[in-house]
Amino acid sequence: MSDHVYWKEGSLYVLDQRLLPFKTTYLKCSTLKDVAGAITDMAVRGAPLIGIVAAYGVVVGMQEKLRSRPHLKESDAEKICRVLKGTRPTAVNLFWALKKMREAYLKFKADPDLIGHLLQAAVEIHQQDTENNKRLSGYGAELIDDGDTILTHCNAGALATGGYGTALGVIRAAVKAGKSIRVIATETRPYFQGARLTAWELMQEHIPATLITDSMAGYFLSRGRINCVIVGADRIAANGDTANKIGTYSLAVLAHENAVPFYVAAPLSTVDTKIESGSDIPIEERKPDEVTTIAGHRIAPDGAVAANPAFDVTPHRYIHAIITEKGIIRKPYNFT
Ligand code: MRU
Numbered sequence: 001m002s003d004h005v006y007w008k009e010g011s012l013y014v015l016d017q018r019l020l021p022f023k024t025t026y027l028k029c030s031t032l033k034d035v036a037g038a039i040t041d042m043a044v045r046g047a048p049l050i051g052i053v054a055a056y057g058v059v060v061g062m063q064e065k066l067r068s069r070p071h072l073k074e075s076d077a078e079k080i081c082r083v084l085k086g087t088r089p090t091a092v093n094l095f096w097a098l099k100k101m102r103e104a105y106l107k108f109k110a111d112p113d114l115i116g117h118l119l120q121a122a123v124e125i126h127q128q129d130t131e132n133n134k135r136l137s138g139y140g141a142e143l144i145d146d147g148d149t150i151l152t153h154c155n156a157g158a159l160a161t162g163g164y165g166t167a168l169g170v171i172r173a174a175v176k177a178g179k180s181i182r183v184i185a186t187e188t189r190p191y192f193q194g195a196r197l198t199a200w201e202l203m204q205e206h207i208p209a210t211l212i213t214d215s216m217a218g219y220f221l222s223r224g225r226i227n228c229v230i231v232g233a234d235r236i237a238a239n240g241d242t243a244n245k246i247g248t249y250s251l252a253v254l255a256h257e258n259a260v261p262f263y264v265a266a267p268l269s270t271v272d273t274k275i276e277s278g279s280d281i282p283i284e285e286r287k288p289d290e291v292t293t294i295a296g297h298r299i300a301p302d303g304a305v306a307a308n309p310a311f312d313v314t315p316h317r318y319i320h321a322i323i324t325e326k327g328i329i330r331k332p333y334n335f336t
Pocket of ligand 1: 014042045046047048070129153154155157160161165166167193231232233244245310
């Protein structure tokens with residue numbers, strides 16, 4: 001099991017990603033509020049990881065209820081899922097994982113070891129995600145040539161998932177296959193997942209990486225210095241339109257303009273076939289102070305108005321292929 005999220009003696013422990021790369025501190029989550037707070041406040045982030053943490057959150061919430069009275073009710077499960085569903089709106093993996101946990105609850109609600117079964121369901125979601133990442137990474141690595149320079153955005157590495165990563169997983173698998181790869185990582189304003197997390201993960205793996213500001217991407221793409229772009233995803237609509245970290249859409253348009261292939265790497269738990277196109281994907285709007293401050297330091301004048309959409313949608317026409325655990329899917333996208 002990965003070490004950035006684990007279950008020990010009845011509690012969930014998560015690596016607090018807000019403190020990376022400078023501090024390795026774990027948060028102990030023993031209440032539903034602890035788990036929901038860890039997701040909303042971005043101690044944990046990344047679509048698959050949000051789903052995994054929410055799954056463990058159901059177990060935490062049910063145990064908490066059992067501390068106050070001897071029996072669980074169906075309304076307990078519903079309330080816990082409602083709280084967890086309210087943490088972040090865009091990544092569909094959250095809703096996918098909670099649906100799986102609800103199914104486990106319904107199956108085992110009369111079983112004396114309900115908690116044990118729920119924990120088992122959460123562990124399975126966690127392990128399955130890591131396995132799926134490894135599988136999709138193997139497929140994705142076939143798209144990469146020896147000597148390629150790959151641009152990636154945000155953090156779609158082990159930290160964002162159950163383990164191994166999606167976009168970074170593809171890069172890892174290509175390196176493992178003996179290919180010489182260089183990575184260009186965007187810093188990813190305003191939350192700096194690229195600078196803080198992707199640079200850190202790549203350095204740990206000794207994969208050569210260069211950090212750039214988001215605004216430098218066009219320069220590198222237009223000079224022929226990028227062979228492909230690979231990003232993760234938070235929600236993929238039935239037609240292939242993909243919501244991912246804010247700035248992804250600009251990268252896709254720039255890649256198209258410069259005839260550079262643009263790939264999305266994501267497990268099928270990120271695909272929402274109930275949503276026909278990207279315009280129906282809910283986009284999280286975060287607090288403006290993430291834009292007006294950096295690491296607690298104000299950088300904009302007092303009273304400056306700022307907007308902070310956390311994701312954008314890349315239309316499917318800009319996406320060359322979607323790399324999943326079932327293989328590489330190309331237009332017209334069919335996920336069934
Ligand atoms: O706001 P975040 O950090 O949760 O956003 C993360 C991303 O947008 C990732 O690119 C996406 O979740 C894919 S993670 C494998």
